[in-house]
Amino acid sequence: MQPRPMSLALRGFITALRPSVKTLTKQDWRGAENLPDGGFVLAANHVSHLDPLTFAHFCVDHHLPPRYLAKASILDLPVLGRLIQTTQQIPVYRGTATAAEAFSAAVEAVEEGGAVIIYPEGTITRDPDLWPMAGKTGAARVALTTGCPVVPVAQWGPQEVLAPYAAIPHLLPRKTMHVNVGPPVDLDDLRDRPLDAETLALATTRIMDTIAALLGEIRGETPPPERLTLRQIKQREKGGKA
Numbered sequence: 001m002q003p004r005p006m007s008l009a010l011r012g013f014i015t016a017l018r019p020s021v022k023t024l025t026k027q028d029w030r031g032a033e034n035l036p037d038g039g040f041v042l043a044a045n046h047v048s049h050l051d052p053l054t055f056a057h058f059c060v061d062h063h064l065p066p067r068y069l070a071k072a073s074i075l076d077l078p079v080l081g082r083l084i085q086t087t088q089q090i091p092v093y094r095g096t097a098t099a100a101e102a103f104s105a106a107v108e109a110v111e112e113g114g115a116v117i118i119y120p121e122g123t124i125t126r127d128p129d130l131w132p133m134a135g136k137t138g139a140a141r142v143a144l145t146t147g148c149p150v151v152p153v154a155q156w157g158p159q160e161v162l163a164p165y166a167a168i169p170h171l172l173p174r175k176t177m178h179v180n181v182g183p184p185v186d187l188d189d190l191r192d193r194p195l196d197a198e199t200l201a202l203a204t205t206r207i208m209d210t211i212a213a214l215l216g217e218i219r220g221e222t223p224p225p226e227r228l229t230l231r232q233i234k235q236r237e238k239g240g241k242a
Helices: 008-024 051-061 080-085 099-111 138-146 197-219 230-237
Strands: 025-030 040-044 069-071 090-092 115-118 150-156 175-181
Touching: 008 025, 008 051, 025 051, 040 099, 040 138, 040 197, 051 115, 051 150, 051 175, 069 115, 090 099, 099 115, 099 138, 115 138, 138 150, 138 197, 150 197, 175 197
Parallel strands: 025 175, 040 115, 040 150, 069 090
Antiparallel strands: 150 175
């Protein structure tokens, strides 16, 4: 992959944050050779509020400007949110009429040759063993709309610093941040099909299965054969009640 230019604002963030992240964590970066040229989607699992930062570290180390589909609640923060917006992150306003704008912005970014990072689960995993949950169709929709590759990514380690939904980090001893990037997911047989619910579901299942397999490589474990949905997990947490 050819190095890509980074904005002045993004360079400022990198200068401010990268030394601390590099000092406080160790890095295990795998599969960077699978990052293609041109526009593409990076589809990753989500294990901690910290992993957008640690994955951005991976991206910067490989000369790829990190550009996330990000919750609007983060980008709407009075000071930090405005600063993050200067780095061209794409806000997602869930459940509103403007939600489609995020999809359009992601498509535009990919068509202009950019790489957009999407967490298909839409939230930090609630799986008891932190395997990826079933995904939403956004990454598949962008890929099938634009014809771009979907590059699967597994992350592991950030949850040891900041557990899912926790507020207090545990910085010592230094933890290793693992990133495992796989080859683009094969969606070729789906690209000429109607962009309907069935096609999007098939593509999304392939993406999530591939991410889970990459995570299994990091963990040295076999992932479960099926992804749990958020609804199923919530029902289990309530003792099986609907």
